[in-house]
Amino acid sequence: MNNDHAKPSMNQEIFKLGFGVETISVYLLCCGLTDQGAVISTKNLLGVWNGKPEALYEGIKILEERNILLKIISDLEDKSVYKLTDIKSWKP
Numbered sequence: 001m002n003n004d005h006a007k008p009s010m011n012q013e014i015f016k017l018g019f020g021v022e023t024i025s026v027y028l029l030c031c032g033l034t035d036q037g038a039v040i041s042t043k044n045l046l047g048v049w050n051g052k053p054e055a056l057y058e059g060i061k062i063l064e065e066r067n068i069l070l071k072i073i074s075d076l077e078d079k080s081v082y083k084l085t086d087i088k089s090w091k092p
Contacts (some may be wrong), residue, residue: 011087019062022051026059030069030084034063040069040082068092 011032014024029048030040038044039063049056059083063069067089073082 009084013087013090016030016091017066017092022055023059023062025051026056027063027068030063030082033082040084042080 008031010028014027021028026045026049029045032048033040033044036045042056045056045060060069064071064082067085069082070085071080071082
């Protein structure tokens with residue numbers, strides 16, 4: 001049994017960037033998936049998102065623009081895989 005505990009992926013700085021509730025919710029869902037060892041993908045996010053899909057996609061777009069979320073794979077049909085970036089890479 002492995003007793004190593006990874007540091008949670010969520011960074012409190014997200015709350016200081018002036019994002020709306022839905023964008024912060026997208027970020028927190030991404031952190032939750034990461035902390036569970038799951039892939040951050042549009043499929044997995046839609047599986048836990050309880051709002052309109054458009055709001056999820058808008059939150060993803062905002063996080064990508066600020067380099068908080070990085071798209072690593074896409075099939076060009078709204079099926080993408082992402083990773084969270086280190087806070088040092090975030091754009092103000």
